[in-house]
Amino acid sequence: MQLWLLLALFFGLVLAGCGSTPPSPESVVRAWSQELNDGDNQGAAKLFAPGAKIVQAGTTIRLDTQAQAVAWNAALPCSGTIVSIKTKGDTTTATFVLGDRRERKCDGPGERATAIVRVNEGKIVLWHQTSAAPAPVGPAV
Template sequence: MKRAVFIGAIACLALAGCGAGPPSAESVVRAWSAALNQDDNQTAAKMFAPGARVVQAGSVLTLHTHGEAVAWNAALPCSGRILSIHGKGDTATATFLLGDRAHSQCDGPGQRATAIFKVVKGRIVLWHQTGSGGPPPPTI
């Protein structure tokens, strides 16, 4: 009986240790960037939570619906190869090297752009471009 209890306790600990939580902010940013770079605006938009805020060049835009998130992602003129990414908790800061997308020419190719991402439950709730580099924000 003691052995059965011991084995049961070990099994519970193993299962608790293997619990799948939400993806890290860093992994969500990498997935979003990959989707955007492949011109997969639907998948990129799925990474945004309803009500996500986009802050760029002093403007704040709230993406209320999936359709708005698709339109915003589609309006981004540049792809971005991740040069660096640093995550801490639910926040990740990524620096991208901008380039053309399959269906649009980048208005700042070769420039670097940095954005702060806040991710909650595996979805982006804040996308905030920092600094003065990068192209102007898209309109939707």
């Protein structure tokens, strides 16, 4: 009986010493998209690290507080369905098809938008919207 108790205690200590790993960058981006699509701006904001950088339409801002992250997520005009997602290291590039949000009409429904999202320790530290339009194909000039 004592042997079983010692083994249980040993394995309990071993497992307690194992830290959990943060979620993958892809899973963080998918979670953010789902929170946004569900209209949960608070939940979406919780996925951003303090000081996260937002690059959108030629402007860069920092989300230093939770309130700023909530406000930024709430101001996004569209929801988005992920149609492509690729991850390399801590950076995920996701392409979305835009749609209406629960509380407002989207200004570009059906259009595509792409964001490069960098994640550190399970939190978004960079969200950078890029052009979703395909690059022109043709001879180099």
